[in-house]
Amino acid sequence: MSGRPLPPKKLRRRLARPESLANYVVKARFEDLPDRVRKEVGRSLLNWMGVTVGGSRHRTVDIAIAAVQPFAGSQQASLFGRKERLDIMNAALINGISSHVLDFDDTDLKTAVHPSAPVLPPLLAMAELKPINGRDFVTAMVMGFEAECRIARAVTPALGDIGWHATGAAGVFGAAVATGRILGLDEERMCHAIGLAATQPVGIREMFGSMTKSFHPGRAAQNGMLAAFLAEKGFTSSLQGIEAKRGWANLVSTEHDLSIITEGFGDSFEIYRNTYKPYACGLVIHPVIDGCIQLRNEYKLSADQIDRIDVDIHPIVMELTAKKNPKTGLEGKFSVFYVAALAITAGKAGESQFTDQAVAEPAVVSLQQRVTASIDKSVKEDQARIKIRLKDGRVLERFVAHVIGSVENPLSDAGLHQKFSDLCGGILAADKMQRLAELCGTPEKLEDAGDIGRAAAA
Amino acid sequence: MSGRPLPPKKLRRRLARPESLANYVVKARFEDLPDRVRKEVGRSLLNWMGVTVGGSRHRTVDIAIAAVQPFAGSQQASLFGRKERLDIMNAALINGISSHVLDFDDTDLKTAVHPSAPVLPPLLAMAELKPINGRDFVTAMVMGFEAECRIARAVTPALGDIGWHATGAAGVFGAAVATGRILGLDEERMCHAIGLAATQPVGIREMFGSMTKSFHPGRAAQNGMLAAFLAEKGFTSSLQGIEAKRGWANLVSTEHDLSIITEGFGDSFEIYRNTYKPYACGLVIHPVIDGCIQLRNEYKLSADQIDRIDVDIHPIVMELTAKKNPKTGLEGKFSVFYVAALAITAGKAGESQFTDQAVAEPAVVSLQQRVTASIDKSVKEDQARIKIRLKDGRVLERFVAHVIGSVENPLSDAGLHQKFSDLCGGILAADKMQRLAELCGTPEKLEDAGDIGRAAAA
Numbered sequence: 001m002s003g004r005p006l007p008p009k010k011l012r013r014r015l016a017r018p019e020s021l022a023n024y025v026v027k028a029r030f031e032d033l034p035d036r037v038r039k040e041v042g043r044s045l046l047n048w049m050g051v052t053v054g055g056s057r058h059r060t061v062d063i064a065i066a067a068v069q070p071f072a073g074s075q076q077a078s079l080f081g082r083k084e085r086l087d088i089m090n091a092a093l094i095n096g097i098s099s100h101v102l103d104f105d106d107t108d109l110k111t112a113v114h115p116s117a118p119v120l121p122p123l124l125a126m127a128e129l130k131p132i133n134g135r136d137f138v139t140a141m142v143m144g145f146e147a148e149c150r151i152a153r154a155v156t157p158a159l160g161d162i163g164w165h166a167t168g169a170a171g172v173f174g175a176a177v178a179t180g181r182i183l184g185l186d187e188e189r190m191c192h193a194i195g196l197a198a199t200q201p202v203g204i205r206e207m208f209g210s211m212t213k214s215f216h217p218g219r220a221a222q223n224g225m226l227a228a229f230l231a232e233k234g235f236t237s238s239l240q241g242i243e244a245k246r247g248w249a250n251l252v253s254t255e256h257d258l259s260i261i262t263e264g265f266g267d268s269f270e271i272y273r274n275t276y277k278p279y280a281c282g283l284v285i286h287p288v289i290d291g292c293i294q295l296r297n298e299y300k301l302s303a304d305q306i307d308r309i310d311v312d313i314h315p316i317v318m319e320l321t322a323k324k325n326p327k328t329g330l331e332g333k334f335s336v337f338y339v340a341a342l343a344i345t346a347g348k349a350g351e352s353q354f355t356d357q358a359v360a361e362p363a364v365v366s367l368q369q370r371v372t373a374s375i376d377k378s379v380k381e382d383q384a385r386i387k388i389r390l391k392d393g394r395v396l397e398r399f400v401a402h403v404i405g406s407v408e409n410p411l412s413d414a415g416l417h418q419k420f421s422d423l424c425g426g427i428l429a430a431d432k433m434q435r436l437a438e439l440c441g442t443p444e445k446l447e448d449a450g451d452i453g454r455a456a457a458a
Numbered sequence: 459m460s461g462r463p464l465p466p467k468k469l470r471r472r473l474a475r476p477e478s479l480a481n482y483v484v485k486a487r488f489e490d491l492p493d494r495v496r497k498e499v500g501r502s503l504l505n506w507m508g509v510t511v512g513g514s515r516h517r518t519v520d521i522a523i524a525a526v527q528p529f530a531g532s533q534q535a536s537l538f539g540r541k542e543r544l545d546i547m548n549a550a551l552i553n554g555i556s557s558h559v560l561d562f563d564d565t566d567l568k569t570a571v572h573p574s575a576p577v578l579p580p581l582l583a584m585a586e587l588k589p590i591n592g593r594d595f596v597t598a599m600v601m602g603f604e605a606e607c608r609i610a611r612a613v614t615p616a617l618g619d620i621g622w623h624a625t626g627a628a629g630v631f632g633a634a635v636a637t638g639r640i641l642g643l644d645e646e647r648m649c650h651a652i653g654l655a656a657t658q659p660v661g662i663r664e665m666f667g668s669m670t671k672s673f674h675p676g677r678a679a680q681n682g683m684l685a686a687f688l689a690e691k692g693f694t695s696s697l698q699g700i701e702a703k704r705g706w707a708n709l710v711s712t713e714h715d716l717s718i719i720t721e722g723f724g725d726s727f728e729i730y731r732n733t734y735k736p737y738a739c740g741l742v743i744h745p746v747i748d749g750c751i752q753l754r755n756e757y758k759l760s761a762d763q764i765d766r767i768d769v770d771i772h773p774i775v776m777e778l779t780a781k782k783n784p785k786t787g788l789e790g791k792f793s794v795f796y797v798a799a800l801a802i803t804a805g806k807a808g809e810s811q812f813t814d815q816a817v818a819e820p821a822v823v824s825l826q827q828r829v830t831a832s833i834d835k836s837v838k839e840d841q842a843r844i845k846i847r848l849k850d851g852r853v854l855e856r857f858v859a860h861v862i863g864s865v866e867n868p869l870s871d872a873g874l875h876q877k878f879s880d881l882c883g884g885i886l887a888a889d890k891m892q893r894l895a896e897l898c899g900t901p902e903k904l905e906d907a908g909d910i911g912r913a914a915a916a
Contacts, residue, residue, distance in 0.1 A: 060693070063688065063691045063692050063693045064688065064691075064693065066691045067684070067687040067688045067690065067691045067693065068684075068687070070546075070587070070687070071531050071534065071545040071546045071547040071548075071687075072531055072545075073529050073530050073531035073532070073545065074531070076529065087529040087530075087531065088528075088529045089529040090529075129528070162704075162708075162709060163703070163704030163705070163708060163709045164709065168657075195664075195665065195668075195670065196670055196673070198662060198664075199626075199660060199661055199662045199664075199665050199670055199673070199674065200660050200677065201659075202657060202658050203657055204656060204657045204699075204704055204705060204706060204709050205704040206653075206656075206657075206696045206698065206699060206702040206703070206704045206705040206706075207653065207657050207695055207696055207699075210653075210694045210695050210696055211693050211694045211695070212653065212654060212657055212693070212694065212695040212696070215654070215657070215688070215693070216657065219658065226525070226526075229525040229526070229528070229529075230521065230522065230525045230673070232525065233521045233522075233524045233525045234521050235518070235521050235522065235525065235669050235670070235673070236668045236669045236670065237665055237668050237669070237670040238664045238665055238668055238670070240664065241662075241664060241665075244664040245621070245664070246620075246621030246662060246663040246664045247621070247662060247664040248662060248664075250620075250621060251620060251621045251622065251662050
């Protein structure tokens with residue numbers, strides 16, 4: 001089976017199309033990235049690394065490491081937050097799993113893609129294998145984001161409606177493009193890498209709620225990496241892997257607009273839309289937490305002052321999070337009553353507020369009995385109206401128009417650093433954590449981006 | 459993310475359903491396999507190994523090996539027909555590619571699945587890592603075939619119509635079940651392995667005609683293996699990975715009958731339908747070759763006696779193989795004119811008859827100008843009518859009702875051995891080839907099935 005016998009003319013025409021995805025991601029230069037992109041790269045990396053280190057001791061990760069050890073290669077790359085090292089391909093799998101196991105990583109709200117999880121594990125592993133300067137690293141990361149988010153947008157919402165997990169099904173392209181950039185693929189080879197990624201979408205939504213959900217970005221990372229390594233050596237796929245009649249887009253979706261993939265390249269960047277969760281639970285209850293914390297801090301509230309809390313919410317919140325008395329930390333992540341009470345008692349909602357112990361705290365359990373939630377169709381998904389009636393008769397009210405962590409009201413740099421520290425705290429020593437945060441914040445300044453991964457090992 | 463919190467009662471009920479796939483493949487015993495199954499296992503293995511060794515020096519394989527070497531693990535398993543060794547996971551990839559690169563491996567004509575390619579590479583690699591007796595090996599292989607072919611049948615023809623390559627999209631299940639048997643998974647873990655396979659279908663038909671087609675069974679082999687290794691250690695997926703609303707069947711097909719997956723377990727075996735190509739080219743032109751060779755041998759024909767050859771064929775043959783003057787070996791595989799002439803001049807159509815040199819042979823080129831092909835709607839896909847008009851005025855006619863290599867007219871044991879020798883000839887020494895054929899023929903007698911893989915190394 002030799003390569004598809006494409007007439008040379010047709011090939012040239014295709015490769016020369018200035019708007020083609022492969023052309024753009026191969027030719028993009030660090031110098032042309034706007035400052036806003038560079039800044040958001042640092043924020044994405046910092047957020048992602050915190051979440052990954054924070055998830056690294058999860059049982060899901062322990063199991064995955066034990067499973068791959070019988071056939072893993074030499075110790076080429078770090079497992080973040082851990083002591084073990086693995087070959088780059090298996091390291092990418094494990095770090096991909098760690099990064100998604102808490103469901104706390106960055107999100108492109110338009111596509112539900114978690115952009116970092118399939119892209120950063122390959123990139124950071126590659127950087128440990130062979131030095132990569134920070135500017136090349138950043139450019140590869142941005143191009144990976146462009147590829148996966150644009151391709152996902154082109155098939156949204158059909159992709160998810162059919163049942164694909166966008167982070168796995170489209171994430172393969174992010175991993176292939178990012179790895180391909182580091183390998184220096186030319187345009188034709190990048191096309192083949194994209195084709196090889198197209199033939200390996202991963203992740204069906206039936207797996208949500210099981211360990212396999214976090215396997216999806218890990219495997220997508222590997223699939224994309226392997227695609228790039230094969231293409232580098234001359235393996236052929238198709239130059240129309242996405243758009244052909246029996247290509248990726250038609251297989252994973254019923255409706256698509258492929259012009260989105262290449263529209264406005266270089267003018268607008270997908271990373272502008274990246275968001276970082278401030279709270280370690282389902283996105284739909286973030287507005288309630290946000291509003292409660294605002295009132296708590298402004299009025300220095302404590303639980304014993306409060307008579308009752310009434311929240312007006314979008315219908316989807318009731319659909320997904322109506323559990324009145326959660327018994328486990330995981331159930332707590334899906335209880336609007338618990339999180340409203342938690343926001344008052346703890347003033348935060350990080351991973352350590354969602355343990356089985358935390359949801360059994362008497363002060364929280366008592367307050368959550370006095371929380372009522374009502375559907376209000378005028379309230380949008382990223383909004384909430386909070387009314388807190390105090391025992392002294394006062395009524396405090398807050399309408400959250402744009403929840404913290406949204407595109408319109410992004411998590412602040414200070415908030416990101418706080419989240420990073422909360423997540424890494426029990427795992428990395430303070431000085432190590434400090435250094436890692438610095439490396440992640442401005443990766444473009446590094447002479448050797450491999451320093452990031454090495455600093456993230458426990 | 460902990461395991462899906464299934465109520466224990468529901469879990470028990472599900473696992474106890476006697477007709478469940480996981481239940482059957484876990485409990486099946488070698489003793490219960492009919493003789494006909496055991497015999498066909500030997501034929502499948504012999505055929506597959508010949509094709510794999512024959513394909514092992516292909517450029518596609520060279521490239522794939524070069525690509526995985528930077529991160530491959532220790533030398534645990536053989537690459538058949540070659541000298542290199544790789545970790546079991548990468549060995550499965552490479553042997554999977556070798557086995558499909560000539561498009562000459564076994565086929566389940568009902569589903570277009572090539573059953574051996576995703577199942578044997580994991581099994582043979584596992585057997586080299588840790589000794590497996592021949593009976594366990596055979597049972598695992600048969601269960602792998604059951605899983606992939608039954609699941610593929612349940613979604614045929616929609617699976618392929620949508621654009622999936624069945625060998626990759628359903629082959630993952632064969633690899634997971636076969637590997638899971640060797641790992642001794644219990645029923646619940648086997649369910650999770652099947653779920654982990656379900657989330658990793660591989661292979662879109664756009665890749666046909668490129669190296670990536672043969673990548674599909676190789677990657678399917680790896681995906682299924684990884685699924686089984688993860689499940690063994692306790693990784694959870696879904697117990698309804700195939701049949702759930704957002705499970706595999708609904709994602710890869712628009713129509714399905716899932717009852718096929720479990721119907722008649724133990725009474726009928728998928729391997730009964732396995733077929734072996736006698737000729738190294740597209741299946742649709744096999745009837746023409748078969749008929750021409752029959753007439754050639756019966757009448758001891760040579761090209762210079764022949765005035766013209768007229769063949770009546772099914773419409774699909776004209777659609778796929780109407781190339782009058784092929785210039786490359788690959789094009790020759792898709793030319794009904796070339797193969798009719800070749801059948802007369804060479805009396806066979808093995809891999810060595812499809813080189814660029816072979817299609818340029820003057821004797822063949824001259825004869826193929828005198829071949830005409832006509833569509834006849836009464837001729838079925840596995841049939842052909844051949845009329846050879848000799849220069850002396852005689853007209854010889856042959857109607858091929860069931861082509862050699864079909865379920866109704868299977869390739870004989872002698873034919874299989876001949877094919878094996880033709881394919882391995884230039885690659886393995888004669889004594890080595892002889893021993894390998896013996897090991898493949900009756901694997902159930904082996905104390906250590908790892909001997910097969912070791913004997914297949916060059």
